[in-house]
Amino acid sequence: MAQVFNRRTNTIVRLGIFVGVPVILALLTATWWYYTRSDWVRDVGVAHAKVQPAGNIPGAGGYSHQLHVGGLKLDCRYCHTGVEISSNANIPPTETCMGCHAQILPKSTKLEYIRNSYEKDEPVQWNKVNDLPKFVYFNHSIHVAKGVGCSTCHGNIASMAVVYKTEALYMSWCLNCHRAPEKFLRPQSEIFNTAWTPPADQIAQGLKLKKDLNIRTSSQLTNCSICHR
Amino acid sequence: MSKETLDIQTNSGRGYWRSLDDLAQSSEFQARLEREFPSEAAELRDPVTRRSFLKLMGASMALSTLAGCQFAIKQPQEVIVPYVRQPEQVIPGRSLYYATSMTVQGFGIGLLAESHEGRPTKVEGNPDHGASLGGSDAWIQASILTMYDPDRSQQVLNAGKPSTWADAAAALAAAAKSAGNGIRILSEPNASPSLGAAIAALTSTYAGTKWVQYDPISGDNAVDGATQALGAATNVVYAFN
Amino acid sequence: MQVTALSLRRLVARIMVLGLFALFFSACHLDMYDQPKNKALTASDFFANGSSARPLIDGTVSRGGLKIDARTTGREGGDPTAAYVTTNPISIDANVLARGEARYKIYCASCHGEKGNGKGPAAGPISKGGLGLKMPALFYVDQLKGKVVANESFTLDQAPDGYYFNAITHGVANLKYDPTKPETAENPKYTMFPAAYRIQIVDDRWAIIAYIREMQKNPPAQK
Numbered sequence: 134m135a136q137v138f139n140r141r142t143n144t145i146v147r148l149g150i151f152v153g154v155p156v157i158l159a160l161l162t163a164t165w166w167y168y169t170r171s172d173w174v175r176d177v178g179v180a181h182a183k184v185q186p187a188g189n190i191p192g193a194g195g196y197s198h199q200l201h202v203g204g205l206k207l208d209c210r211y212c213h214t215g216v217e218i219s220s221n222a223n224i225p226p227t228e229t230c231m232g233c234h235a236q237i238l239p240k241s242t243k244l245e246y247i248r249n250s251y252e253k254d255e256p257v258q259w260n261k262v263n264d265l266p267k268f269v270y271f272n273h274s275i276h277v278a279k280g281v282g283c284s285t286c287h288g289n290i291a292s293m294a295v296v297y298k299t300e301a302l303y304m305s306w307c308l309n310c311h312r313a314p315e316k317f318l319r320p321q322s323e324i325f326n327t328a329w330t331p332p333a334d335q336i337a338q339g340l341k342l343k344k345d346l347n348i349r350t351s352s353q354l355t356n357c358s359i360c361h362r
Numbered sequence: 363m364s365k366e367t368l369d370i371q372t373n374s375g376r377g378y379w380r381s382l383d384d385l386a387q388s389s390e391f392q393a394r395l396e397r398e399f400p401s402e403a404a405e406l407r408d409p410v411t412r413r414s415f416l417k418l419m420g421a422s423m424a425l426s427t428l429a430g431c432q433f434a435i436k437q438p439q440e441v442i443v444p445y446v447r448q449p450e451q452v453i454p455g456r457s458l459y460y461a462t463s464m465t466v467q468g469f470g471i472g473l474l475a476e477s478h479e480g481r482p483t484k485v486e487g488n489p490d491h492g493a494s495l496g497g498s499d500a501w502i503q504a505s506i507l508t509m510y511d512p513d514r515s516q517q518v519l520n521a522g523k524p525s526t527w528a529d530a531a532a533a534l535a536a537a538a539k540s541a542g543n544g545i546r547i548l549s550e551p552n553a554s555p556s557l558g559a560a561i562a563a564l565t566s567t568y569a570g571t572k573w574v575q576y577d578p579i580s581g582d583n584a585v586d587g588a589t590q591a592l593g594a595a596t597n598v599v600y601a602f603n
Numbered sequence: 604m605q606v607t608a609l610s611l612r613r614l615v616a617r618i619m620v621l622g623l624f625a626l627f628f629s630a631c632h633l634d635m636y637d638q639p640k641n642k643a644l645t646a647s648d649f650f651a652n653g654s655s656a657r658p659l660i661d662g663t664v665s666r667g668g669l670k671i672d673a674r675t676t677g678r679e680g681g682d683p684t685a686a687y688v689t690t691n692p693i694s695i696d697a698n699v700l701a702r703g704e705a706r707y708k709i710y711c712a713s714c715h716g717e718k719g720n721g722k723g724p725a726a727g728p729i730s731k732g733g734l735g736l737k738m739p740a741l742f743y744v745d746q747l748k749g750k751v752v753a754n755e756s757f758t759l760d761q762a763p764d765g766y767y768f769n770a771i772t773h774g775v776a777n778l779k780y781d782p783t784k785p786e787t788a789e790n791p792k793y794t795m796f797p798a799a800y801r802i803q804i805v806d807d808r809w810a811i812i813a814y815i816r817e818m819q820k821n822p823p824a825q826k
Contacts, residue, residue, distance in 0.1 A: 437636055437637065438637065440637070440645070440646070441646045442644050442645070442646075443644060443645070443646045443647075443652075443653055443654035443655070443656065444644050444654070444656065445654070445656050445658075447658075448800040449658060449659045449800065450772075450797075450799040450800045450803070451659060451665055451668050452656075452659065452800070453803055454643035454644050454656065455642075455643040458659075458665040458666070458668070459665060459666040460663060460664075460665055460666065461666060474666070477665070478641075478643070479643060479644070479655065479656035479657060480656065480657030480658055480659050480660075481641065481655065481657055510649070
């Protein structure tokens, strides 16, 4: 009776076990990672170019941080008034836009949606760029008060014509700083500097800031209820 | 009874029963089982019955689950809707507190309502109010839900049809004229001085007017008892100290 | 052969069903990411204008929101018809001045200039607007001499602190505003929009005024 399997089958089976199974596992892991943990799934770096403001208003010119912050040197807090006193940084009401644009470019069709909103008392809708899950209780004011600057999370807004996400906002990323804040802390005078880069002795300076600002220990900062209430 | 006794005896095998009526399979019991609530609770006399409400809720929940599960790998795009004219007091993300009151069994209870961006979100007792000192009860805690009740009365209704305050006043005046001294006002108990003054003014115009206050859940018996014991209509306030 | 094909088809069907389930589970965790609760400024389909942020009811006063003194109204005794206060109701020290300087640079400098000379980056574009507003060197007393403030009994160089406070809080009204016409570039309600909802801490407004007074006393060196 002839052999059912010839000698070559051994090689095929070994290949299957030692190469095929790991490859399949790796593919599965990569797929899982890509769909749940990657920058792609969180839209990092994707400019919501044609949809700011939301709703595809025909002819509407998108708001440009590059022009207003980079060019006109407006401070972040001119519009985001809540950032030092509230959990929410605040998106400015239409009135803030009109404060200047009642006189600047008052007839521009690109700004018609602003004037419409102001006259008809209908709010402008903006696409949310950094969308934290609703079970995360993030508070802007404490971060700003304790030495975390805008650009640490939002990137160099002053260079963005259309704001995009610079961080994927995974919990591991949050913990990265909550475990070792000294890597990211900056002096109070630099909080709203969108182009800040860490100095060469960042760790030493960060540790000093951590002490001066009475920042809690990493075990306190990684307590679940710090962010999840 | 004899037929039912017979039924019990002829029943074969193990049977479970919750009451003697159940065991006897009396016709009364059968009728009660057919009703919605065996415990004899009154069914809601609302046009929306409990059953149809549950059906609708179930369907909408199933649909919303499906909507949430439309193979959304990415988080759906959300929009931020700021104010057009932001009130001076409002700091988005921070709450404002308003002193207010609510009528419970005729008496105003001093409350603090928490408001987020103009939306009332929580009601607690007002610590500065002498009667509650910051305390509240289940009704007060639940009262926040009435703010968002879709069945909450939004406007003046006349025989179920939308009307205006001016029309209501005119209709009331006409009714008062024709009724003359036979006016009766039915309301929940209310200790409000301004409402009392308004009704006193009405009474002085139409001498025979009577104000009837009725509360389905009232403390009248307790007050009657206190009257017998103490000689005057008294609210008992316990001092646990 | 018939049997094998059938079982193969069954296997494929089973895998597809399992895959569908897997997709369901991967998607459903987003339900917790996006809950129906309203955080600040979220959209809402409960309210007619699509916003969960509501206006406050006229005439209501929140706890601590009562305006009955000079600090919250800028007027003597808190009476809205009384004269403007002439002295700053908060006590001024180096910290307050530093705070005022920082706040000035955030909220005022884009038009009025970092040095109070009316040469902020937005001043030029504003002068090209419908009213042709000229950004005055607002904070130098000698340049304000003789400029009468409409409906008031003082000139701009003698404007009391309370006037500044009310200008910040309620804006500067455009006196030629015609309320029967829409608010356009030629017919704006304000020449300076109210900033109370932006400078929400009342003492910050007084700190800014203190800093402006300091600039008027010792004008910063101009380049």
